[in-house]
Amino acid sequence: MTKLILNRRGFIGSTAAAGGLLASPAYLRRAHAQGSGEVNIWTYNDFVPKAFKEQFESETGIKVNVRLVDDQGKQFNLLAAEQPNPTVDIMTVAGHRFLQFIESDLLAPLDTGRLGNWGNINPTFSESDWSTINGEKWGAPILSGMEVLSYNTDYVTAEEAQTWDTLFSEKYKGQTAYIIQDMLSIVMLMMGYDGNFIEYADDHARAAEIMEEVKQFMIDKKPLVRKYYDGGAEFQQMMVNQDILLGHSWNGPAAALINDGFPLAMSIPQEGSYGFVYTFNIAKNAPNGDNAYTFLDALLSSPEIGAAMTKASGFISTYKGADQYLNELEKKSTSFPEEQLANLQFFRAEENELKYGLMDPAVEAIKAA
Numbered sequence: 001m002t003k004l005i006l007n008r009r010g011f012i013g014s015t016a017a018a019g020g021l022l023a024s025p026a027y028l029r030r031a032h033a034q035g036s037g038e039v040n041i042w043t044y045n046d047f048v049p050k051a052f053k054e055q056f057e058s059e060t061g062i063k064v065n066v067r068l069v070d071d072q073g074k075q076f077n078l079l080a081a082e083q084p085n086p087t088v089d090i091m092t093v094a095g096h097r098f099l100q101f102i103e104s105d106l107l108a109p110l111d112t113g114r115l116g117n118w119g120n121i122n123p124t125f126s127e128s129d130w131s132t133i134n135g136e137k138w139g140a141p142i143l144s145g146m147e148v149l150s151y152n153t154d155y156v157t158a159e160e161a162q163t164w165d166t167l168f169s170e171k172y173k174g175q176t177a178y179i180i181q182d183m184l185s186i187v188m189l190m191m192g193y194d195g196n197f198i199e200y201a202d203d204h205a206r207a208a209e210i211m212e213e214v215k216q217f218m219i220d221k222k223p224l225v226r227k228y229y230d231g232g233a234e235f236q237q238m239m240v241n242q243d244i245l246l247g248h249s250w251n252g253p254a255a256a257l258i259n260d261g262f263p264l265a266m267s268i269p270q271e272g273s274y275g276f277v278y279t280f281n282i283a284k285n286a287p288n289g290d291n292a293y294t295f296l297d298a299l300l301s302s303p304e305i306g307a308a309m310t311k312a313s314g315f316i317s318t319y320k321g322a323d324q325y326l327n328e329l330e331k332k333s334t335s336f337p338e339e340q341l342a343n344l345q346f347f348r349a350e351e352n353e354l355k356y357g358l359m360d361p362a363v364e365a366i367k368a369a
Contacts, residue, residue, distance in 0.1 A: 037062060037063070037288055037291055038062060038063040038064070038065055038288060038291065039062055039063075039064055039065070039089050039090065039288050039291040039292050039294075039295045040065045040067070040087060040088050040089045040090070040287070040288065041064065041065065041066050041067070041088070041089065041090045041091070041280075041295075042066075042067045042068075042069050042075055042078075042088050042090070042091040042092065043066060043067075043068070043069065043090075043091065043092040043280075044068065044069060044070070044092055044232070044278070044313070045068055045070075045231075045232065045233055045313075046256075046309075046312035046313040046314075047092060047142070047143070047278070047309065047312075047313055048064065048066055048299075049305070049308040049309055049311075049312045050312075051308065052298075052299070052305055052308060053066070056295065056298055060294060060298070062291050062294060062295065064295065067088070069091075069092065070230050070231030070232075070233075071230055071231070072093070072094055072097050073356075073360075075091060075092075075093075076097070076100060076101060076104075076106070079091065079101070079106050079283065080104060080106060083105070083106060083284065083285070084284075084285050085285060085287075086283045086284070086285060086286065086287070087287065088283050088286070089282065089283060089286040089287060089288045089289065089291065089292040089295075090280050090281065090282060090283070090286075090292050090295065090296070091280075091281055091283060092278055092279070092280060092281070093107070093138075093139055093278075093279055093281045094276045094277065094278055094279070094347070095130045095131065095139070095141070095276060095277040095278075095279060095346075095347075095349075096130070096276055096346070096347035096348060096349045096352070097349065097352070098130070098133055098138050098139070098279075098349055099133065099349040099350075099352055100349075100352055100353075100356075101138075101281070102133055102134075102138060105284060106283065106284055107138055107139075107281050107282065107283065107284055108282045108283065108284045108285075108286065108289075109136035109137065109138060110136070110137040110138055110139060110140065110281070110282060111293070112137055114293045114297070115140070115293065115296060115297050115300060116297055117297050117300035117301045118140070118300065120300050120301070120302070120303065120306075120319055120320055121140065121141055121300065121318050121319060121320070122318055122319065122320050124318075125141035125144065125277055125318040126140075126141055126318070130277075130346070130348070130349065131277075131279075138279070138281060139279025139280060139281040140279055140280045140281075140296055140299075140300065141277050141278070141279050141318040142278055142279060142280055142299070142306075142309065142317075142318055143252070143277070143278045143309060143310070143313060143315035143316060143317060143318060144275065144276070144277045144278070144315060144316045144317075144318055145250050145251050145252050145275065145276055145277075145278065145315045145316065146250070146251050146268065146273060146274065146275040146276070146344055147182055147185075147186060147248060147249075147250065147251075147273045147274050147275075147276075148248070148249060148250070148251045148254060148266040148267060148268060148273065149161050149164060149166070149167060149246065149247075149248060149266065149267050149268075149269050149273075150235075150239070150246065150247055150248075150249040150254040150264055150265070150266050151245065151246035151247075151264070151265060151266075151267075152239065152242070152245045152246065152263055152264060153263045153264065153265050154263050155245045156172075156245055156246050158265065158267070161246070161265065161267040161269070162267060162269055162270050163269050163270055163271065164186060164187075164190050164269045164271050165190075166246065167246060167247070167248065168221045168224055169224075170224070172224075172245060172246060173223070173224045174224070174225075174226050175226060175243075175244050175245040175246065176224065176225050176226055176244055176245070176246055176247050177225065177226055177227045177228070177229050177235065177238055177243075177244045177247040177248075178225065178228065178229070178247055178248035178249075179228070179229060179230065179248065180218070180228050180363045180366055180367065181359055181360075181363050182248060183218065183248055184211075184214055184215075184218070184359050184362060184363070185274060185347075186248065186271075186272075186273060186274070187214045187217055187218060188210065188214055189271050189272040189273070189274075190271045191210075191213070191214065191217075193210050193214075195274065196345075196347065196348045196350075196351065196355070197351040197354050197355040197358075198348060198350055198351055200351070200354065201350070201351050201354070204354060207354055207358060208358060211358040211359065211362055214362070215362040215365055215366060218366050219365070219366055219369040222366065222369055226238075226243060226244055227243075227244075228366075228367065232249070232250055232252060232253030233253070235247060235249045235253050235254075236253050236256065236257055239257060239262065239264065240257070240262065249266075250315075251266055251314065251315065251316075251334070252313045252314035252315035253314055254266050254314065254333075255314030255315070255330075255333035255334055256312075256313065256314035257314075258314075258329070258332075258333040259311070259314070259329055259330055259333050266336070267336075267340060268336055268340040268341065268343045268344055269343065270343060271343070272343045272344070272345065273343060273344055273345075274344070274345060274346065274347045275344050275345070275346045275347070276346065276347050277318070277346075278315065280296060280299070282296075300319070303317075303319045303320060303321035303322045303324065303325060304322075304325050305319070306318070306319025306321075306322035306325075307319075307322040307323070307324075307325035307326055308325075310322060310326065310330065310334060311326070311330060314333065314334070315334075316334045
C-alpha cells in the first residue's frame, strides 16, 4: 500500500475559528506593551500553541523561546548541569517526576498568588495530593494523559486491542513499537506487579528480582518489535508510513492522528495502564522569573486556550470548560469508555529513586541485548 504522507495541522489550521478563539483575551490586553525581554521554555511539541505564542509576543513585548524536549530524564540532566545558572525559565515536568527535580533543588516553588488565573484549572488537578509537596505547589497542571495501546483500525481489531499481549504477539512481528521505560511499568502490570514500586518500599531485593524478570521478558520479546522510540512525533510518523500497525503510545500523539483523519484508535487494555499530568514549572534561579509568571498567567487566562492546547497536542486539557471548545471528533479522541478508565491508575513518585535506580540500567540492558 502506498505510504501516506501526513502533514500535521498547525493550531490555526486545526480550527476554522482559531483566530477568534484567542483574539485578545482581557488579560493580554491589560498586559499590552508592558513587558520586555524574553522567556525561555523547554517543553514538548505543540504544548505552546503557535497562535497563542504569536499573540502573547505581540501584546506583551516578551519574546518566547521554545526548546523542544522529548524525555524527562534528558531534561533533568540538562537542568542539573546548568544549575545554579540555568538558561531556562519554564520547563515541562510530569507530576510523577516532581520529587526528582525538587530533591535535586532544580525547581522553585510556584507562587500561585502571582497567578490571577490559577482558579481556571480544574481543582481535580490543581489541588490534588501529588501537586503539593512539602506544603508547596510546584507546577501549573496544563495537560493530562495516559499510556495507551494505539492501533491502525484497518488491520487491528478492537478486540485484539483489549490486551497488551497483542503487542507482543507473533502475528504483528516487526510491526510494533514502544518506549522501553514506559513499557517496563506496563509489563509489571501485565505480570501482576506494582509498577509504581510502592509495594516494594521495604523490600528492595524483591523489587530487583521483579525488575530482572520484567527485563528478561522484554529481552525475549525483542525480536518482535520493529523499533524502540523516544518521542511522540516519531511514533506518529511510523504509524502514518505504516511502518507499524500498533504500538504503545501516549494518548496525545495518537489523538492528534485521529483528529487528522488517520484510521487510528486507542484502548486502555484490561491488564491496566498509567495516567500522568504535565505541568509547567519555574526553574530555580530562572533568569526571567517575572516574565515566566506573566506567560503562565496568560496561558491560564481562558478555556479557549486550554482547548487550543488539546487541539494542538492531543492531550486532555486541565482547564475548566475547555471541552466546550472542542468539536465532536476532538471530544471523542480525548475520551475513553468507563470500563477502560477503570483499568487506569496514576504514576506515583514516592519510590521513584528505587524505581528508576532499577529501571534505568534495565533499559540499557534491553537496548544492548
